[in-house]
Amino acid sequence: MSGGGDTEDARDTLAGDYVLGLLGEAAARDVERQAATDAPLAAAIAAWRIRLDPLADLAAPSAPSDGAWRRIEASLPAAPPFRAPRNLWRPLAMASLAAAACLAVFVWRGLPAAPPAPWARAVALLAAPGSVQAVVRVQALSDGTLTIVPLQKLALADGRRLGFWAWPRTEKAPVLLGMLPPDGGQVRYPFGVQDGTPVMVTSEPAEGAGKTPGPTLFLGLLAVTS
Amino acid sequence: MDTAWDDTAAELSDLLSRCAAGDRAALRRLYDLQAPRLKGLALRITGSQAMAEDVLHDVFLRVWQQAGQFDPARGTPRAWLTTLTRYRALDLRRHAGREVAAAAPPDLADESPDAIARLIASADGRALYHCLAALDAPRRRMIRLAFIDGRTHADIAATLDMPLGTVKSMIRRGLSALKRCLEQ
Numbered sequence: 001m002s003g004g005g006d007t008e009d010a011r012d013t014l015a016g017d018y019v020l021g022l023l024g025e026a027a028a029r030d031v032e033r034q035a036a037t038d039a040p041l042a043a044a045i046a047a048w049r050i051r052l053d054p055l056a057d058l059a060a061p062s063a064p065s066d067g068a069w070r071r072i073e074a075s076l077p078a079a080p081p082f083r084a085p086r087n088l089w090r091p092l093a094m095a096s097l098a099a100a101a102c103l104a105v106f107v108w109r110g111l112p113a114a115p116p117a118p119w120a121r122a123v124a125l126l127a128a129p130g131s132v133q134a135v136v137r138v139q140a141l142s143d144g145t146l147t148i149v150p151l152q153k154l155a156l157a158d159g160r161r162l163g164f165w166a167w168p169r170t171e172k173a174p175v176l177l178g179m180l181p182p183d184g185g186q187v188r189y190p191f192g193v194q195d196g197t198p199v200m201v202t203s204e205p206a207e208g209a210g211k212t213p214g215p216t217l218f219l220g221l222l223a224v225t226s
Numbered sequence: 227m228d229t230a231w232d233d234t235a236a237e238l239s240d241l242l243s244r245c246a247a248g249d250r251a252a253l254r255r256l257y258d259l260q261a262p263r264l265k266g267l268a269l270r271i272t273g274s275q276a277m278a279e280d281v282l283h284d285v286f287l288r289v290w291q292q293a294g295q296f297d298p299a300r301g302t303p304r305a306w307l308t309t310l311t312r313y314r315a316l317d318l319r320r321h322a323g324r325e326v327a328a329a330a331p332p333d334l335a336d337e338s339p340d341a342i343a344r345l346i347a348s349a350d351g352r353a354l355y356h357c358l359a360a361l362d363a364p365r366r367r368m369i370r371l372a373f374i375d376g377r378t379h380a381d382i383a384a385t386l387d388m389p390l391g392t393v394k395s396m397i398r399r400g401l402s403a404l405k406r407c408l409e410q
Contacts, residue, residue, distance in 0.1 A: 009402065016401040020372040021316065022379045049301040049309060051408055054351035055373045056308045057344040059270035061262035068265075068279050069257060072286045076250070125296075132295035169409075195235075195302070223302060225236050 008040075015044035019052060036130030039216030043167065043198040046221055050196050118143035121193045126201060126220035136184075136201055136218050140193045146177065148184045148201075154217075156182065156203065163204040165213045168197050176209050197222040234259070238303035246294030253290055260304075261286070264311045271315035271376040277322065281315045288314075316376045357407035365400030368393060 017023055018031045035042040118141040125134035137149045148164060156162065162180040167173070168191040178187040180201060191197075201218040202209070238259070244252030261282060268281035288310060296306060345351045358366050364386070371377040377385065383393045 012405065013398050013401060016405070017397070020369065020397070020401075021312065021376060022372050022382075022397065024378065046301050049305045050350075051354070051405070052373055053301070053305040053308050054345055054348055054354045055370065056263070056267050056312075057347070057351060058341045058370070058374050059263075059266040060338070060341060060344075062266040062269045062275075062278065064261050064265050064279060064282055065275075068261070068282055069254070071279075072257070072283050073250075075283065075287050076253075076290055132292065134295075221301065223235065223239060225239070 011038075011041050012044050012048075015041060015048050019045060019048035032130065037215075039129055039198075039200055039202075039213070039219050042129045042216075042219055046198070047196065118145070120225060122195070122197075122222040122224045124199050124220035124222045126199065126218035129216055129219055134220075136220070138199050138220065138222070140189060140222060144189055145186050146189045146199070147186045148180060150182070150184050154182045154201075159206045160203045161206055161208070162217070163202040163209040163214060164199075165202060165209075166191070166197060166199045168192070169194055173211075174198075174200070174213050176213075179204065179208065193222065193224060195222065195224045235302050235304060238307075242289070242293045242296050242303055245290055246296075253286065256289065257286060260307055264307060267308065267311050267374075268315040270374060271312065272319050272322075274322075277318050278315070281311060281318060284314050285310045312373075312376065319376065353408055354404075357404050360407055361400050361403055365396050365403075368397050369400055369404070372397070 014031060018028060023031065031041075031045075035045055120139045121142050122140040124138040124140075126136040126138060127134050135151055135154075137151055139147045139149075141147065146164075146166075154162065162182065164177050164180045164187060165174040166177055166189065168175065170191065175191075177189065178185075180187075198219065198221055200213065200216050200220075202214040202216050204210075204214040238256070241252045241256045241259075245256065264285060265278050265282050268278040269275065272278055272281065285307070289307070296303065301309075342355070346355050358369070361369070368382050368386070371382050371385065379390060379393055379397070382388075382397075383390045386393070
């Protein structure tokens with residue numbers, strides 16, 4: 001990082017104190033405000049959450065009482081606010097997949113051998129720092145590429161372009177993977193796919209990105225799925 | 227990151243997205259998988275069965291309402307559930323004006339063998355355990371008091387009868403040693 005080791009250490013200490021829960025309420029709110037515009041701080045907080053999470057296992061599990069679930073169930077609203085009929089199309093998708101598979105068996109002999117389609121190895125949902133609304137979906141495919149799909153229209157100030165960066169654990173600083181058209185695209189990802197790798201969409205000058213990322217628009221972590 | 231909970235991470239992610247789609251069976255499955263762990267954590271922080279079940283209620287309600295907004299920038303689904311539970315438990319404890327539990331185990335070595343076994347059941351937990359074990363006992367104890375027992379800097383200084391500034395700088399050095407160790 002251009003800030004040097006001291007800045008990085010200070011940022012990391014702050015993130016660690018925050019995740020440990022050591023800060024008073026006012027200081028914790030300051031950190032949250034700061035993290036909203038400071039992507040490396042947001043990434044440091046996420047990394048500390050993952051690092052320290054196993055400590056929660058020191059607490060002995062405790063079986064909830066019989067009434068605990070009933071109480072939760074009674075409090076559930078009739079439908080969640082972000083309802084999508086995914087539970088309906090899931091079985092349909094499976095059925096059509098099965099039908100397609102049967103068909104594929106019948107036509108298999110007649111088709112030239114095709115390379116296997118790449119499958120998703122990891123996924124990340126990117127949100128604006130400080131927000132919980134996923135705006136961009138990133139998939140790491142088995143063929144060594146990342147596909148980037150905006151879930152809503154990405155508006156950009158005049159004269160700015162979108163940069164797409166990742167920060168693999170093996171790298172000392174974020175790496176520019178490419179400039180991104182507003183409707184998304186695909187970039188090469190010449191690193192091992194690892195859980196928790198930060199990926200971000202940034203705002204860069206029209207002439208292209210420099211050595212360090214511009215302001216972070218959306219940030220997320222890769223979650224390995226297969 | 228090589229995590230032993232990769233298997234469950236995928237299932238938890240799937241359950242969260244089904245919750246966001248309004249699938250109550252998915253919320254029930256998530257509850258069956260995670261409620262005992264989360265209630266145990268809440269119980270450790272609040273020291274009260276009733277309050278721990280209040281935490282559980284609030285956390286699962288929030289999961290139902292916000293599963294679609296699960297923030298990937300905040301880590302894995304498991305860490306998200308841990309975070310929701312810790313914060314809610316700390317809030318309820320604070321609002322109840324409850325004093326922190328008087329007798330917290332003094333060191334990692336005094337955690338029950340079962341607790342250590344749970345911690346080292348995952349690759350991440352094992353790495354964390356070894357790196358914590360490499361810290362000196364007071365730093366290790368402070369980090370644990372903060373995370374698992376929900377103590378603040380001031381609580382810890384009072385518990386250990388040490389100046390606040392000393393506690394802050396010891397934790398700072400402890401965390402940075404922990405991070406270096408985990409990155410090796």
